[in-house]
Structures are given as structure tokens and as C-alpha cells.
Amino acid sequence: MTLLPWVVRSxxxxxxxxxxxxxxxxxxxxxxxxxxxxxxxxxLIFTEQPAVxxxxxxxxxxxxxxxxxxxxxxTLGAVTNLTFGAENNVVLNAVxxxxxxxxxxxxLLPPVGLAQQIxxxxxxxxxxxxxxxxxxxxxxxxxxxLTLAPGQxxxxxxxxxxxxxxxxxxxxxxxxxEVAPGGTGQETANNIERIDYIxxxxxxxxxxxxxxxxxxxxLERGGNDAFKIAxxxxxxxxxxxxxxxxxxxxxTGTWGASNDVQVASAVMxxxxxxxSTQPLFRPSHLVGTQAxxxxxxxxxxxxxxxxxxxxxxxxxxxxxxxxGSGAQLVNFNDTTIFPTNTTGLSAVGGLDLIAGGxxxxxxxxGFSLVKRVTDLLGPATLPDFxxxxxxxxAIDLLRNNNxxxxxxxxxxxxxxxxxxxxxxxxxxxxxxxxxxxxxxxDQIPAGTTFNPDGYGPGLGIExxxxxxxxxPTVTYTSAADGDPGTFFxxxxxxxxxxxxxxxxxxxxxxxxxxxxxxxxxxxxxxxVN
Numbered sequence: 001m002t003l004l005p006w007v008v009r010s011x012x013x014x015x016x017x018x019x020x021x022x023x024x025x026x027x028x029x030x031x032x033x034x035x036x037x038x039x040x041x042x043x044l045i046f047t048e049q050p051a052v053x054x055x056x057x058x059x060x061x062x063x064x065x066x067x068x069x070x071x072x073x074x075t076l077g078a079v080t081n082l083t084f085g086a087e088n089n090v091v092l093n094a095v096x097x098x099x100x101x102x103x104x105x106x107x108l109l110p111p112v113g114l115a116q117q118i119x120x121x122x123x124x125x126x127x128x129x130x131x132x133x134x135x136x137x138x139x140x141x142x143x144x145x146l147t148l149a150p151g152q153x154x155x156x157x158x159x160x161x162x163x164x165x166x167x168x169x170x171x172x173x174x175x176x177x178e179v180a181p182g183g184t185g186q187e188t189a190n191n192i193e194r195i196d197y198i199x200x201x202x203x204x205x206x207x208x209x210x211x212x213x214x215x216x217x218x219l220e221r222g223g224n225d226a227f228k229i230a231x232x233x234x235x236x237x238x239x240x241x242x243x244x245x246x247x248x249x250x251x252t253g254t255w256g257a258s259n260d261v262q263v264a265s266a267v268m269x270x271x272x273x274x275x276s277t278q279p280l281f282r283p284s285h286l287v288g289t290q291a292x293x294x295x296x297x298x299x300x301x302x303x304x305x306x307x308x309x310x311x312x313x314x315x316x317x318x319x320x321x322x323x324g325s326g327a328q329l330v331n332f333n334d335t336t337i338f339p340t341n342t343t344g345l346s347a348v349g350g351l352d353l354i355a356g357g358x359x360x361x362x363x364x365x366g367f368s369l370v371k372r373v374t375d376l377l378g379p380a381t382l383p384d385f386x387x388x389x390x391x392x393x394a395i396d397l398l399r400n401n402n403x404x405x406x407x408x409x410x411x412x413x414x415x416x417x418x419x420x421x422x423x424x425x426x427x428x429x430x431x432x433x434x435x436x437x438x439x440x441x442d443q444i445p446a447g448t449t450f451n452p453d454g455y456g457p458g459l460g461i462e463x464x465x466x467x468x469x470x471x472p473t474v475t476y477t478s479a480a481d482g483d484p485g486t487f488f489x490x491x492x493x494x495x496x497x498x499x500x501x502x503x504x505x506x507x508x509x510x511x512x513x514x515x516x517x518x519x520x521x522x523x524x525x526x527x528v529n
Contacts, residue, residue: 038301040256041294043096051085051151056279062269066185066285071143081145084152090166092356097296105362108204118160121194121332126340128175128191132156134281135265137166146283165292165356170267173319173349175342186285193332195317203311211300213363219354223255223293225346228318231302235313244329245303261292292354319349366431368394372406377420379413394428401470401519419528427520438511441498447529450487450505452478454525461485462523466514484510
């Protein structure tokens with residue numbers, strides 16, 4: 001059985017579905033080309049875990065530091081009693097976007113040993129500070145005591161690959177240092193020009209039909225900064241990006257509205273990366289409480305045909321003033337494309353990346369499709385089609401509504417020319433939110449012919465409309481005559497939802513909304529050639 005999951009068409013949970021079944025006969029599943037916008041995150045699902053305390057009494061401040069944050073921090077010999085890991089790490093488990101849950105999809109990544117990577121691309125020739133910055137949630141901040149809730153880390157790469165979301169990077173693309181003596185001491189300038197999240201070769205290949213369900217999560221403190229993003233479509237021999245999809249401009253209004261995690265932060269700097277004296281990161285300044293907010297980028301929001309049929313190798317983030325495209329994005333030292341005077345303003349280079357947002361995630365929402373063979377017409381001996389096979393919440397919901405019967409695969413009896421096969425697609429929504437505008441397309445398996453009269457003259461489709469409890473069966477004609485079902489004959493152009501045309505016809509049914517805890521079905525028959 002080959003079942004391609006449902007695909008979100010927009011943030012409003014509108015759904016198009018493509019199905020293919022390879023059971024009685026083999027056959028390739030069709031592809032679906034789908035474009036989608038990025039989706040704001042509505043809710044963060046997290047746990048709090050005790051951090052490992054790391055005390056550093058007598059820690060000096062950075063130079064410069066902000067005396068308005070830490071009184072007299074800029075005086076000679078000023079120190080504070082610094083503790084990392086004083087309370088909890090806030091660990092991200094999942095997010096809700098467009099009403100649906102998304103969780104890490106590490107099983108889709110390359111095998112163990114082909115690690116994910118975060119690489120900060122720096123212009124080391126630009127005479128800019130070559131430093132690292134991290135902010136940590138702070139719980140106590142006085143001139144003599146600074147306690148930070150999350151644990152200590154060895155660098156920004158380590159922080160960004162973790163799932164701990166109460167720490168991150170401040171003004172990650174800011175290139176413009178403060179000018180003494182008029183500065184505030186809130187120094188965040190660095191030489192970072194691009195951030196690469198790399199999935200090592202062979203990368204990942206997500207079926208086109210599933211590219212609305214799988215993608216990348218970006219989190220930010222405050223949800224008020226702009227940036228650009230592009231998918232990495234090729235790597236060079238050194239494992240660095242060699243080609244990109246389109247460069248996409250993300251405005252300040254794209255972030256979601258989650259307010260589950262609020263972070264009052266202390267910005268810490270590691271000014272001299274050649275100095276490994278602990279603690280690496282020392283206090284610079286404070287930032288008031290801000291919410292952690294996010295954006296989900298489905299893969300089909302980052303690549304289009306023909307790139308969407310090929311592996312992708314992650315994505316890169318850019319400041320807003322990066323002005324190139326395609327191959328121009330590869331050389332981050334090209335100052336005509338990557339300016340080195342990027343400011344830390346929200347609309348330019350002020351992205352405050354939250355750790356824990358990097359990585360692949362996928363939809364785990366409660367709408368699903370279950371496809372079965374529900375009858376054979378012709379063989380004298382039949383398998384038991386009354387069984388409800390499988391486990392899980394979708395199967396339980398079908399079983400509770402006296403639906404879900406049928407076989408997943410049939411090896412015996414073998415079908416013969418002229419035999420009939422009935423397929424049934426069951427729809428379930430175990431979620432707490434409605435799914436709107438569901439359209440199902442199932443292409444007719446090779447080696448069979450659609451039966452336009454399976455349920456009466458001219459009645460080729462049987463259905464139960466979305467309901468709870470399950471409603472009565474109804475029939476649809478095979479013609480495009482206004483009812484929800486239509487059969488597209490071989491050779492006819494198919495709706496875009498059907499994907500690559502297998503040239504054997506398709507059943508397309510406009511289901512409409514499927515509300516919480518509703519079920520339904522679509523059945524049709526074919527004849528063995």
C-alpha cells in the first residue's frame with residue numbers, strides 16, 4: 001500500500017489529498033506540486049528540565065558593557081557572581097501551527113554519522129569583530145549577581161543545534177559596532193554574513209505530495225525581526241552550499257503569535273575566540289521580557305519544480321540587505337551581495353535567533369486517510385472484508401463508527417481478467433479542529449479500468465459525507481455534473497491536485513470540511529483488464 005499524506009494548501013488548513021494504492025497491483029504513487037506560504041506558529045509545546053548549575057564567582061564583564069543594565073559594570077575591576085544553569089532548560093517538544101501539531105522528523109534525516117550541522121559563515125577579511133554572542137534567560141540580575149536559567153554551552157553552534165529555547169543569539173547579522181563614547185555598551189556587532197543549516201549528503205528527498213507537511217522551524221525572541229531564507233539545493237565537495245532555491249524575504253509581520261514562553265534575557269559575549277578561559281561568555285547587557293515566536297517553512301514554500309523533485313540539503317538564513325539570487329548567494333565574502341555594513345535594526349539584521357528552532361519537523365495532526373480493498377467481484381472464495389485492520393487513533397475512530405473494514409493487501413485469491421475490485425478511502429479527523437476544503441484524488445491503478453456503473457447506471461462513486469456518527473451512504477455520478485464526485489477518463493487533463501498524470505483516469509471528490517471527530521468514506525470499483 002502506498003498512501004501519500006494530505007497536504008496543507010494554506011495556513012487556513014485547506015487540504016488537497018492524493019492517494020495511490022499498490023496492493024492487488026503494483027504502481028507508482030503520483031506526485032503533487034504544491035506551493036505554500038510560511039505559517040506562523042500559534043503555540044509552543046515544551047517541558048522544563050533542571051539544568052546543570054555552573055557557578056563562576058568573580059566573573060568580569062565584557063568591554064564594553066551596559067552600565068544601565070549592570071550598575072558600574074564599566075568601572076575598572078568590576079565583577080559579578082555568574083551562574084549558568086541556575087534553574088531550568090525550557091525544552092521544545094512540538095509546535096502548533098495552523099491548528100496542527102508538528103514534531104521533530106529526525107527519522108527522515110540521513111543515517112547516523114551524517115550529522116546535521118550549523119555553520120556560521122563569517123567574512124574574516126571585513127575588519128569586523130570576530131565574536132560569539134548568546135543570550136540566556138536570566139532570573140536574577142544585580143551588579144553583583146547574575147543567575148541564568150539554562151545551562152552553559154561551548155559555543156553558538158552547540159546552542160543552535162539543541163532543543164533548548166530559553167537561549168539564543170542577539171542581533172545575529174549586525175555588522176556595525178557602537179562608536180565610543182556615545183554608545184550604550186550594548187555591543188552586538190560581528191562578522192556573520194550567512195547561517196547554514198546543513199543536512200549532510202545525500203540530503204533528504206521528501207515526496208512532492210508531502211512537502212506541505214514537512215519543513216523547517218525558525219524561532220525568534222520577540223517575533224519582530226525580518227530576514228531572508230533560501231533552501232540549499234546542492235553541496236560542493238567540502239559539504240558547503242553550492243546552489244540555492246529562491247531567496248525569500250520574510251517580513252516582521254510573518255511571525256506567529258505564541259506567548260507560551262517569555263524570556264527576560266542577559267546578552268553574553270565571547271569576544272576573543274582564541275581565549276578558552278572559562279566562562280567563555282561574559283555579561284554585556286540585559287533585554288526585557290519578550291515572547292518566543294516562530295515560523296514554520298514547509299518545503300513547498302522554499303522550492304518549486306524542478307528542485308522539488310530533488311534532494312535538499314537544508315537552508316540558509318540571510319540579512320535583509322543581501323541582494324543576490326541563485327549562484328550569487330554561494331560566496332558570502334562577496335560584499336556586493338553580502339554588505340558588511342548591515343545594521344542591527346529589526347528590518348535589516350536584528351534577527352534574535354532562538355536555539356531549538358533548527359531542524360526538520362513534520363505534521364502530526366489528526367486528519368488522516370485510510371485506504372482499503374473492500375470487495376472482490378468474481379472470485380468464488382473471498383478474504384474476510386469485515387475486519388478492521390490496524391491500530392491508532394484514526395482506526396479507533398473508524399471502528400467506533402462501524403467503519404474501517406477491508407483488506408490492506410490481497411495475495412489470495414489471485415484476480416483474473418474481468419474481476420472487479422472495490423477500493424474504499426476512509427476519512428477521519430481525530431483532531432480538535434476542523435479541516436476545510438478537503439479534495440481527494442485517487443488515480444486508477446494500472447491494469448484496471450474504472451467502472452462507471454459500479455453502484456447503478458451512471459453511478460460510479462459511493463460515499464458517506466463527513467459526519468459523526470457516520471451518516472448514510474450516497475452515490476455520485478461519474479460525470480462532472482455538479483455533485484461532489486467526478487471521474488476523469490484516461491487521457492483527460494487532471495486537476496493539479498492529482499499530480500503527475502498516470503494516464504489511467506482518476507476519481508476526484510470534493511469532500512469539503514471534515515470537522516473534529518468526524519468520519520466519512522469514498523468508494524469506487526475497477527475491472528481487471
